[in-house]
Amino acid sequence: DAGVIQSPRHEVTEMGQEVTLRCKPISGHDYLFWYRQTMMRGLELLIYFNNNVPIDDSGMPEDRFSAKMPNASFSTLKIQPSEPRDSAVYFCASSLNAIGYTQYFGPGTRLTVL
Amino acid sequence: GENVEQHPSTLSVQEGDSAVIKCTYSDSASNYFPWYKQELGKGPQLIIDIRSNVGEKKDQRIAVTLNKTAKHFSLHITETQPEDSAVYFCAASLPGYALNFGKGTSLLVTP
Numbered sequence: 001d002a003g004v005i006q007s008p009r010h011e012v013t014e015m016g017q018e019v020t021l022r023c024k025p026i027s028g029h030d031y032l033f034w035y036r037q038t039m040m041r042g043l044e045l046l047i048y049f050n051n052n053v054p055i056d057d058s059g060m061p062e063d064r065f066s067a068k069m070p071n072a073s074f075s076t077l078k079i080q081p082s083e084p085r086d087s088a089v090y091f092c093a094s095s096l097n098a099i100g101y102t103q104y105f106g107p108g109t110r111l112t113v114l
Numbered sequence: 115g116e117n118v119e120q121h122p123s124t125l126s127v128q129e130g131d132s133a134v135i136k137c138t139y140s141d142s143a144s145n146y147f148p149w150y151k152q153e154l155g156k157g158p159q160l161i162i163d164i165r166s167n168v169g170e171k172k173d174q175r176i177a178v179t180l181n182k183t184a185k186h187f188s189l190h191i192t193e194t195q196p197e198d199s200a201v202y203f204c205a206a207s208l209p210g211y212a213l214n215f216g217k218g219t220s221l222l223v224t225p
Contacts, residue, residue: 004157033212042217043158043203056212091157100146100207105157 004106006092012112018080021109023092024073033103034067034077035091043091049075082113116141118206120216128224133194135219137204138186144206147180147187148213152201161202162189194223 005024013019025032033048047057052069060067064083069075079086089110093103117140127133139147148163164171164178164187171178175194180187187206191198201220205213 043215045212045214048212093157100209102148102160102163103213105150105159107155108157
């Protein structure tokens with residue numbers, strides 16, 4: 001298997017622009033997680049899905065952030081409008097079966113908002 | 115929710131020495147404790163995990179110990195090698211809940 005795939009790997013945009021990050025989980029994994037990583041706050045869970053249904057979005061910082069999972073093989077994280085403080089590395093991860101099992105992380109998207 | 119504290123934030127050891135990273139958690143009901151390794155430019159990768167019904171687990175040069183009474187768990191790396199240099203994250207989860215990660219430890223192994 002190719003592992004978790006994320007695109008783009010790097011994104012540079014200007015404040016106010018819309019940003020869409022994409023993720024393809026490992027085939028057969030029922031759970032998908034979106035994380036944000038910064039030096040100050042470490043790894044923060046933003047939202048996770050089970051069987052394409054959002055379960056917990058309490059980590060989403062504000063209404064500018066939204067995530068969707070239209071099918072088992074694709075998810076998006078959208079920021080609209082983007083702000084400089086959104087600059088971070090965003091990771092997608094997937095896991096098999098249930099919470100409390102190995103999460104497989106993608107390579108991340110490094111977002112820079114100017 | 116669960117709160118995970120990780121120490122130290124940076125650790126430098128000489129090749130061949132042992133490295134120990136410690137984490138504490140706040141909720142005694144937590145039952146799953148994984149450790150992830152993150153190399154530069156990559157996503158975190160699971161290296162070892164332990165569940166609350168076990169006190170210690172070992173896999174070659176790495177081991178994890180769990181003290182449920184004190185609510186802390188530790189990662190032990192023996193005979194360190196330069197390729198062990200990375201950022202290590204501990205995490206803990208309550209049953210049915212997602213992982214809460216520590217802030218990470220940057221380990222440097224010098225030849």
